Amino acid sequence: MAGRLPVDRAEERLHHALGRGRQTPAGLDPDAAWRRxxxxxxxxxxxxxxxxxxxxxxxxxxxxxxPLFTLDLARQFEINDAAGEHDHFIQLHCEFRYEPVPELRALGQFEDWFFHDTDDELDRWADGLGNRGFWPIVRTHRPREVRVYQEQV
Structure with a gap:
């Protein structure tokens, strides 16, 4: 589609967006990573x-x-074959991994998706998640590890 980058450039663009070409993943904080x-x-x-x-x-x-408490920001692309049928997914992840202290374990599990080309709006989705109560709890802990990677599923 005109004006759209090929999916094989997505990992490079994610690294650029998260680090602006200068910051290593270990230096990311979850708030800045979420905005980026x-x-x-x-x-x-x-x-x-x-x-x-x-x-x-x-x-x-x-x-x-x-076990580790993991906060995962992911983007998923569906890859279709030449006939237009589903072949596989490419997932890009920015994961913050923490020691599973009781305060983080108490958050339980959560997931929320947004898909382009639906009636939902990205900004509305992001604002809703940006105001959720887990952020203040996560902010009080330092990640043990930050990983940015791509996988095929």
Whole structure:
């Protein structure tokens, strides 16, 4: 689609948006990352209608070893084959991983999606999530690790 970047440029654009080319992921704070992630989310990529989604999720998970509280800002692109049928998804993540202290564990699990090409508006979605009660709790803790990566699912 005219004016849209190819999906294979999305990871580079996410790194640029989060770090402005200067800041390492470890230096990110969740508030700044959220604002930059939403700005990145407003940049459209060449996908089929409904194939571009943003996700904010958190919870305590043990994916790669001991449990960690993870705040994950993710963008997902649906990749279709030559016939226009679903082939796979590409997901870009900015994850903040924390020691699972009781205050963070008490937040439980949460996820909320936004998809372009729907009746929802990105700014309204982002403002609603930006005002949720988990932010003040997360702000009081320092992440153990910040990871920015892409995966195919």
């Amino acid at each position: 992630f939403v700005r990145f989310g407003s940049r459209r990529f060449d996908t089929a209608p409904g194939g571009d989604g943003l996700l904010l999720q958190y919870g305590t998970y043990a994916f790669e070893g001991p």
